[in-house]
Amino acid sequence: MSEPTAPENALAVEVRGLTRTFGARKALDKVSFDLPQGAFLSIFGPNGAGKTTLVKVLTTLTAPSKGSARIFGLDVVEDAVELRERIGLISHNPLLYPDLSAEENLRFFAEMYGVDDAADRVRELLTAVELDHRRLDFVRTFSRGMLQRLSIARSLLHRPDVLFLDEPYSGLDPHAVEIFDSLMAQIRSEHTFVMISHDLAKGLELCTHALILARGKVVLSAPKAEIDEDEFTATYRATVGTGVS
């Protein structure tokens, strides 16, 4: 990947002492980790552990109280606007307008990102997610699985380097999961991924790096190769008992 603004061997994600507090409540407490380019990070943790907050900070939607986070060397606070062009988000929420057609939705977001070859790009992505035959249909008529595919297309419009996945599997039926997985496999090699997951098995299967958060703190952070799965599961189970605040 050739990127003029970042050194050749830059870390994709670099988080240092990230803290997010409001009053006495600590959503994130001195979170630090690194993620190399092309890696796939799965973030596990019980509800209220700070997973969503972490992703919100990394996607520039919330500012950290202390510490720093850089993505490809771009600071989430100082270089927020530049950074936004290089990240995409696939959420469990489709983030699409139900009263616009599939094509109109993608065209709209392409405009927002200032994509130059918008028409071609939209066509190309719609074909890639196998929705080209439904491109004129309103999004409100789409099934959950179709929404999620369109959502992938939306997040790829501006050719992001890092893709954030916020529980993308929630609400998908097995068939939709299959399609989603095959799409993910296609784009896997081209992006760095950060995924929030409740599904331990799925999350571990996809990832190259894993991270467990509990009460805003990093409980475990390691490359998958160094992880003993039983031990990992035990650690994860232990957090579920205490982490819910």
Place this chain on the structure above:
Amino acid sequence: MKQLRVALVMLVIGGLLTTVAFVMAFTTAEVQRFGTVTLSERIDTAFPLQEVTADGYRYERPWFSQKIFYFHVPVAEASFLVFGVAAFFAIRFLMTKRKEYDTKSRIAMETAIVFVTLTMITGILWTRAAWGVWWEWEPRLTTYFIMTLMMIGYFVLRNSIEDEERRAVYASVFGIIAFINAPISFFITRLIPSNHPVVFQSGFATSNLVPFILGQIGMLLVGYAIYSIRMNEERLEERVEIMKEALEG
């Protein structure tokens, strides 16, 4: 705890000062006159006889309801000041995103709503005494009414948001915009002809000024005391929360 004691002392001093002002308003303060009254006979009274006309004896009419001024205006001015403090802390909060400023802003707004309510009540009683009606859509009353509604709106907004941080941000934003709006409504209502009195046209006589200033200082002390006591309560509550969490976790 020391802070609480200071607040209590201030509350007592403020109470004493306003009471002194009240007593002085009826004893040492010069009686304000509001027009004249013509009686058919000459009477023996403290109110000076102005002139003798064909209709009868013209006396200056004592303006008893004006005595409300000595505590109505201090409360009103204190309420504006506290509202300003609330807006100031709201700005501080948006700049720093520190929760304590939001708490301060909220407590100030609460103090302001207490004072605004009191101003409304004393104002309404004065309107009844001086003009013979309970309510009139007149600039100051109207502005006050609108201000009260905005403050109620502030708390309605707070109560309808779950997320603590979002609640703080939204409340601050509304607090600031409401504070900007208050003088605009005042200014705009003013352009409609009004009969709200400008109480001392001829300037303050010392005998009037003393009780007024005492009342004003007293009321500000009371306001600060209330704010301070409420802040104390808030801090205590936070401590209880933290302790509970520590015990449970």
Place this chain on the structure above:
Amino acid sequence: MDPTNEELYRLAITDAPYVLAAYGILWVALMAYVGMVFRRLMRLEREVQVLEESMERRAGE
């Protein structure tokens, strides 16, 4: 009382209830508010005490 004199005083005295009521309501309301806050404060103090005790007990265990 002399009827005319009475009239002049009446002008002043009819206002009196409102003036007194204004002052009265002002203070009663403020007192009530402060009293309310104080009751809550006392309750919180007690709660803090209870919590402190149980914390000490735990520390002792």
Place this chain on the structure above:
Amino acid sequence: MAETTARRPGRGLSWRQFRAILRKDIVMELRTKEMITSMGIYALLTMVVYQIALSQAGTAFDPRTIAAGLLWLAFVFTSMLGLNRSLVHEKDQGCLEALLLSPVDRPVIFFAKAIGNMIFLLIVQVLTIPVFAFLFLQGSEYGGQLWMIPVALLGGAVGIAGVGTLLATMSVNTKGKDFVLAVLFIPLMYPLLLACVSATTAAVLGGDGHVQQFWSGMGLIAAYDAIMVLAAYALYEFVLGA
């Protein structure tokens, strides 16, 4: 697919984004006609209620004296309906989050949404006024100059849309959306409405000094719009960030 587009959003992109948001809102509205129909029907229902309110007024009563007040009342309530709708769209599927994720300057969102709201409000105003005149003002004479009415309407719509967009963005995130919007909106709108009614009444009644009354009303409207829209613009980013 992996090559990156390293682009700083310049003036050109902001303008493109602004147009995209505005166009999207208009396309969606033209398609569903949700806002216009609900606002229009609401305005009509208000007219019926006015008829009830005025039914005992008698023949000596000149409806022109309160016509401006009634009109602005209808606009306030219908505009609240529309404001709510326009932001519920953004909120429903989390689209606002997607907007915030894109490299868009936050003020662009504010101005695009506010101008969209203003356009819908103006459309409803333009539709309502003839109906109102037809129902209540037949046989009455129009006192002022005709151009005064659109000027006053525009002035009012700017303020309503500017402040309303800020408040609606907050109220969609609360429990009891519509109620919260009303509680915040009406007191803040008070000065604007007072000035609008004054200016519009001057236009409707005419007579001595009506030009002066109209302009002093418009001056107040302009002052309110300038101050409050500026404040709303400055505070909008905080609201979006929360």
